Amino acid sequence: MAGFYTSDELSRVILRRQQRKTLDATVINSDIAGRYYQKRAITSIFSQFDQARRKALLVMATCTGKTRTAVALVDALQRTGRVKRALFLADRVSLVNQAANAFKSHLPDASPVNLVTEKHTEGRVYVCTYPTMMGLIDDMDGDKARFGPGHFDLIIIDEAHRSVYQKYGAIFRYFDSLLVGLTATPREQVDKNTYDLFELEPGVPTDAYELTQAVKDGFLVPPRVQQVDLKFPSQGIDYEQLSDEEKAEWESLDWGDDAEEEGIPSKVNAPAINSWLFNSDTIDKMLQHLMENGYYVDGGDRLAKTIIFARNHDHAKTIEERFNHHYPQCAGQFARIIDNKAKYPQSLIDDFSQPEKVPHIAISVDMLDTGIDVPEVSNLVFFKPVYSKIKFWQMVGRGTRLCPGLFGPGGEEDEKKNFRVFDFCFNFDFFKENPEGIEASGGVPLGKRLFRSRVQLLSHLQAMPDLDSGKQLTPKLADALQAEVSTMNPDNFIVRMYLASVETFRERDSWNQLDNEARQTLINDVAGLPTEQEPEQIESCLFDLTALRMQLAHIEGDTATFEPLRRRVVEMASLLEEKASVPLVKAQLGYLQALADTGFWEGININMLEEMRLRLRELTPFLDKKRRPIVYTDFEDEVLGVRNEEVFELPKMTGVQYARKVEAYLQEHLDNIVIRRLRTNQPLTQTDLESLETMLTTIGEEDGEELLQNLISALYEAPFSSVHAGGPDALFAGRDNVKGSSRRWRRLSRGL
Known part of the structure; x- marks a missing residue:
């Protein structure tokens, strides 16, 4: 545990044991969560808790009511005396706002508090983003923490998955509470680390209700998918295939630094399209297909709510400009960019969520991929490639919500029975060939990698003292590591959880001879803890890591790692020679020229590599970043084909x-x-x-x-x-x- 319960919190725990009531389905409020699978999920959690298991994980398809299930769970646990205060965590402000509204609507007596906007308000249910809570844990109320380890009896994690745990796992380790995770990720796609967090067998969540079953039950609507094959996004643009007029335009374009060195390109490959090259006709053909084939409402007079998934802000901006060009009467209203560069993104999301309010087309860059609940969404446009299967199906889930009366005031015939998906980037083809997709690995922060590498290097030098011929690198390395640990603030809640280890390695003597246990403690527990060291330039730190990797590879005889790094250093030295007008570079000019000589690397040793690190780390910020301009073109694209896709077998009757x-x-x-x-x-x-x-x-x-x-x-x-x-x-x-x-x-x- 990260700390002790207060006397009030201990009294509450004792009283709860004496007064808590039985947990069963009869305590679930059907007005909040009345569907059979929601009740089943909640009673499955009850069963976990009755068996003294304090963690549970629910897999629920997007738009099947995860938040309402969470609200009903909190309600039942509070009414039976199992929980006094609950905390609901999400990774975005918009999701926190949605959750806050749901709790305020269904549990007003619990005085729900949105900690993003009401940091000093008290209640029985709190909703918050992960980063905000990371900051609030260190808040003090007089001489004690406002949120001590025993403050919350239940924490609910929205979209529980590995990346959340890697970034914010300290929150779950700090609070001593019941823990419930919610995720829309299919059970077979939930990674092992997430199951480990909830102490569950891989592939066996506490309860699961997934997309196919939800469609069969009639609680969600299925997608009707069209793959639209455009020439440029699939094949790129070949100069030789352009018309004479288009070739002239090609030759007049600013292609950036590469063109100055290598000449005008003869071809732009497909991945560049909609990434840094934006072709008007490609976008126009997408918009034309959407406007001709998308679902309409208001008796067919207005395109239904639509999300266009764009690749980046420049792409989204070009889409908006092309739409406004074709529909000037709707300019600035009907289609709007919703991304983190928008002035008031939450206001735009709120407006988009209202059936009759503009915008009706949301051009999204990552902000509407998950968690946004708009039943009226009837058209989705994939105008970017997606490689994560988890993310892809969450994006598809934006259209699955039921929406009675969407197409008119009539009965069942006017209900939303499905939604359109227009895929312009071969995503469905990709997932046919790669059923599991490609998931991004969780990156280890640079500071943590540097600390670990230095610990490994110090261990090698202490085990083989002859490697440090000058006998200076070893003590300097130990001094630097000890200095970093000394700046770890013991009042920080993350540091507090590893305070014994931190206190040990604050002492310089503890670094004199690291044994295996000490090394593992430093690598697993101390590395990556917050410090109060002054930040250095990222380029210098990255070069430090390159040099450390070279030193470790040299010691371990790992030529396969060492040689590519050596070539990279030689290339950097060559580029720095061009910066001789900079005094710091000029002072090292002879050394930079020596690095290019193969003789320099003969007989290289650890101390020479350390000298290289020290000489070059301050110079690397002067290296130019290659300029990649945004290129706008207007070449005629071509629709190669339109294919209807069956995503999964659908029932004749739900x-x-x-x-x-x-x-x-x-x-x-x-x-x-x-x-x-x-x-x-x-x-x-x-x-x-x-x-x-x-x-x-x-x-x-x-x-x-x-x-x-x-x-x-x-x-x-x-x-x-x-x-x-x-x-x-x-x-x-x-x-x-x-x-x-x-x-x-x-x-x-x-x-x-």
Whole structure:
């Protein structure tokens, strides 16, 4: 633990043990979370907690009500005396605002507090971003921390995954609370580290409700996908294939520093399109296809809410300009860029979320990929490649929400039954060939890598003293590491959790001879802790890491690592020679020229590499960054083909539609003898049961057997299992149980 409970917090824990009530499905408020899978998820968490397991992970498809499930969970745990204060964490302000609104709407008596905007307000439910909470943990209220380790009884993590844990895991280690993770990532895609965090077997979350099942049940709508193959995004632009007029335009363009050295390019490859080369006709053809094939509302007069996923801000800006060019009457209103460069992005998101307010087209750069809940979204445009399977399906999920009455005031025929996805960047093709996608690895911060590398180098030098021929590098390295640890503030909550190790290595003597245990403590616990050292220029620090890697590779005989790094240093030295007008560079000119000589590297040793580091680290900031200009063109692009894609097999009838038909049939056939016996709790014969099964299967048409089986299976799961763990078979084993139990079943099933 990171600290001690206060006396009030200890009293609360003792009192809770004495007064807490039973957890079962009957305490779930169906007005907050009434769907069967939401209740099942909450009762699964109850089961975890009743078994003294303090962590749980829910996998729930995007737009199936994760936030409402979280609200209902907090409500149930507070009403049963299990939780007094709860904390809900998300990674973006917009998601925190959504959660705050949900808690304020459904649990106003819990006095929900948005810590992003109300940092000094008290309540029983708090919502916050991870970075804000990292800062607030160190806040003091007089002589004690405002948020001590025992302040919260429950923490809920929105979109729990590896990157959140790597960046903000200190929060979860600091607070001593129940922990619930929510994620839309399919269970097989959740990484092992996340399952480890929640102490679960890989692939086995506490509960899961995924996209395919949600579509089958009718709680989400499926995508209708078109892959639109444009020539330039798939093949690039070849100078030789351009018209004479276009060739003249090509030759007049500013191609940047590379062109000055290598001449005008003869081809621009596909990845450059919409990245730094923006072609008007490519964008125009995308907009034309969207406007001709997208869903419309208001009787067909207005394009339905649409998200265009753009590659970067310049790309988004060009899309907005091309739209305004073609629709000047809508300029500045109908289509707007929503990214972190927008002046008021949250206001734009709020406006986009309102059915009748502009904008109706959101041109998004990473801000609407996840977590935004707008039921009216009916068109998605993928105008950028996506390589992460997790992110891709979260983006697709932006359109899956139900939206009754979207296309008119009528009944079921005016409901949103699906949404359009227009893929201009071959994403669906990519995931067919690479089903798991390509996930970005969590990067280790530069400071942490430097500290670890220095510890490794010091260990090598202490184990083999002859490597340090001058006997100066070893003590200097130890001094530098000890100085860094000395600037770690013990009042910082992250440092406090490793205070024993930090205090040990504040002492200079502890660095004189590192054993294996000390080395592992430094690498695993101390490396990366916050320090109060003055920051240095990033270029110098990066060169330090290059030199350290070379020193380690030299000691370990790793030529495969050493040689590419050596070539990089020689190239840097050559580029620095061109900066001879800079006094610092001029002073090292002879040394820079020597680095290019192969003789310099013969007999290289650790001390020579250290001298190289010290001479060059202050010069690297003078290296020029290559200029890559934004290129705007207007060459004629071509639609090579349009293909309809089936994302997954869809049912002919959803579970919700089937339940409606069953209910309507029962109401319309009250005079049927079998139905009459059911309603009056009369025993059914085997013939009656067979007749009823045939009847209900017929209602489900082609999928009747599966739909009926799903309906029956639900009676054996939470929340019904709280009535009897053995399900209906065990519950109705005795005839005398039927009447009273039937009332309980009806009460529980109202929300299903």
